[in-house]
Amino acid sequence: MSDDEEKLPAEPTSKANRRKETVRRKYGEDYYRRIGKKGGITLKEKRGSEYYRTIAQKGGKANVVKYSPEHFAEMGKKGGKATKESQGADFYSRIGKLGGAARRRKS
Numbered sequence: 827m828s829d830d831e832e833k834l835p836a837e838p839t840s841k842a843n844r845r846k847e848t849v850r851r852k853y854g855e856d857y858y859r860r861i862g863k864k865g866g867i868t869l870k871e872k873r874g875s876e877y878y879r880t881i882a883q884k885g886g887k888a889n890v891v892k893y894s895p896e897h898f899a900e901m902g903k904k905g906g907k908a909t910k911e912s913q914g915a916d917f918y919s920r921i922g923k924l925g926g927a928a929r930r931r932k933s
Contacts, residue, residue: 849857870878909917
C-alpha cells in the first residue's frame with residue numbers, strides 16, 4: 827500500500843457507534859444497563875404495580891389470540907418436564923402433600 831492510499835477502518839463506524847464507545851469508556855461497560863434499571867425503577871414508582879399488571883394481561887390476551895390451546899399444553903408439558911429434571915421426581919409429590927398449606931404459609 828502506498829502512502830497516497832487511505833487506510834479504511836476494518837468496520838464502518840457510524841457517529842452513533844462512536845458515541846456509544848465514548849460513553850462506555852467514560853462510564854463503564856454496564857452504563858446502559860444501570861440507566862435502564864434506574865428508568866424501570868422510576869417508572870414503577872411513578873405508575874405503580876397496577877400498570878405492570880395491566881400490560882401483562884394485555885400481553886397474555888394477545889398470546890391467547892396468537893396461539894392455540896395445543897401450544898399452551900405443549901409449553902406446560904415442557905415446563906413440567908424441566909421442573910422434574912431440575913427438582914427431582916418426588917417434587918410434585920412433596921408439593922401435592924402440602925396442598926393449600928404452602929400458599930397459606932407464604933402469605
